[in-house]
Amino acid sequence: MMTAKGKAILEENFTVVVPIQVRFRDLDAMGHVNNAVYLSYLEVARMVYYHQLVGWTKPEDFASVLANVNIDFISPIFLGDEIWVGARIERVGNRSYTFAYEIREGKSGRLIARATSVQVMYDYTTQSTFPVPEDLVAQLEAFEGRALREVE
Secondary structure (H helix, E strand, O other): OOOOHHHHHHHHHOOEEEEEEOOHHHEOOOOEEOOOHHHHHHHHHHHHHHHHHHOOOOHHHOOEEEEEEEEEEOOOOEOOOEEEEEEEEEEEOOOEEEEEEEEEEOOOOOEEEEEEEEEEEEEOOOOEEOOOOHHHHHHHHHHHOOOOEOOO
16 A cells, blocks of 8 residues: 655645656666756646646636746656655745645655746737636635735
């Protein structure tokens, strides 16, 4: 029976915790998950967050674009590792909001990576940014259970 130490650690600090299946195609020539694949793992957690928060599932539901991602790679992921990703909103600015993430190995709880991403509110019709709607801020703060608003 597998333990869920990594999942438990993440659940203490993150609003959404998602299991990730490491696929053979994720590996590079060195036998560990390629660093570019981590972006996909973060995206999976972000999509689950949006779905749990407000039920966004279709492309037209999303009114934001990814503007920045930072990842600190702590330890490698190998095929067969049980991986969990935690996601939460760190802050909300005027036109953007920031996610924080951690990736952990499930059995040991080993920290694999820490990351942040900035999403900017974006109107695809006018191709311009716009302020984070107050109703979205209220939903995010209720979901996170704390104040998130900062002025940029």
